[in-house]
């Protein structure tokens with residue numbers, strides 16, 4: 001006679017088995033749930049800004065160039081001074097350029113008769129301490145910022161007594177490209193004619209102006 005295995009199960013053993021199976025299923029379900037848990041480190045929504053590709057334009061904005069004309073270093077050394085800072089500048093053709101030159105030099109250096117052509121403002125409009133000017137008396141010229149190849153001549157008067165600095169603006173529109181030399185033509189350098197030292201040194205009273 002065949003014996004049913006079930007016969008020999010202790011009372012309650014079958015229920016225990018069921019409980020164990022159920023628990024295993026639950027554990028399995030739990031584990032599987034963990035494993036299958038979707039990654040929640042989704043990258044943040046990348047809301048890209050609309051591409052703003054501006055249409056090409058041929059209009060160049062007005063340009064501002066600031067120059068400082070110092071007579072000594074911050075520590076009071078006069079070696080290498082006076083000079084325009086920076087010595088070299090780059091500008092662009094075809095739109096107005098405003099040079100703003102702030103000078104602290106209160107010493108006049110009138111131009112000699114041989115350089116009288118540089119006693120007049122040329123090639124642009126100038127202001128001195130906010131006032132439009134069309135000339136500066138030669139006796140009061142301290143420096144010039146002259147670019148003969150661009151037809152511009154800026155006059156920088158001596159700082160008035162009682163003032164710490166003078167600010168000159170000069171607005172012009174370069175009409176050709178290239179690298180040109182600017183000079184100061186006021187004899188502010190060394191030697192009997194004032195044309196040595198700073199006047200003969202690139203980076204002091206002469207330098208390059210590049211129009212691109």
Ligand SMILES: [Cu+2]
Pocket residue numbers: 142143144184185186187188205
């Ligand atoms: Cu000078």
